[in-house]
Amino acid sequence: MEKYAVSACLCGTNCxxxxKNKRCASIESFARENGALRICPECMVMRPPHLPSEITADGRVIGQDGRDVTEIFREGARRTLQLCQKHGITxxxxxxxxxxxxxxxxxxxTFTGTLVEGRGIAAALLEENGIEIISEDDFLEGRVF
Ligand code: SF4
Structure with missing residues (x-):
């Protein structure tokens, strides 16, 4: 039996x-109906609000102030993976x-609003460890696992 987790901000958590949050009513309903675990990798290591961060071309995570926060994000990802594994999330x-x-x-x-193809730090770690990942857009477009 599959066990689900969902980004907590999609379920209305101000994380x-x-x-603030990015509440999505249909994902929140799905999470409730399926008993999904709410996860937030950044909340594992930082208390919101905080400066936004982005991933550079060389894979580092930097805050808007230029600080290298890569290890903080990796730690949040590791803790999220441990939590998912503890709960048997698939x-x-x-x-x-x-x-x-x-x-x-x-x-x-570059903090210029420019998007590129790529994975977030926690998303990549979850996937590397055999957990299936989809985005909220995939879910809303019907690409449900
Ligand atoms: S780390 Fe993930 S769950 Fe947490 S606020 Fe950011 S997008 Fe949402």
């Missing part, structure tokens, strides 16, 4: 860098474009 719906949760697209590290 984004700006202290499939995850993640918030697109996030430096942690992005599935297909992320911002390019």
């Amino acid at each position: 984004r860098y700006d202290g 499939r995850v719906i993640l918030k697109e474009k996030s430096p942690s949760c992005g599935v297909h697209q992320i911002y390019d590290g």
Whole structure:
């Protein structure tokens, strides 16, 4: 039996860098009906609100102030993976474009609103460890696992 997790911000948790959420009613309903675990890799290591971060072309994560926060994001990803493994999670719906949760697209590290193909740090780690990931856009377009 599949067990699901969902990016917490999609379920209305105010865990984004700006202290807000990206609530999506249909994903919130899916999460409730399927008993999905709500996860937020960044909340594992930072308390919102905080500066936004982006992934540079060389794979580092930098804050808007130029600080290298790669290790902080990796730690958040590791803790998220551990939590998912503890709960036997097999499939995850993640918030697109996030430096942690992005599935297909992320911002390019220039803080100019430029998107590039790529995975967030936590999304990549979950996938590397055999957990299926899709974005909220995939879910909304009917590409459900
Ligand atoms: S880390 Fe993921 S779950 Fe947390 S606020 Fe960012 S996109 Fe949402």
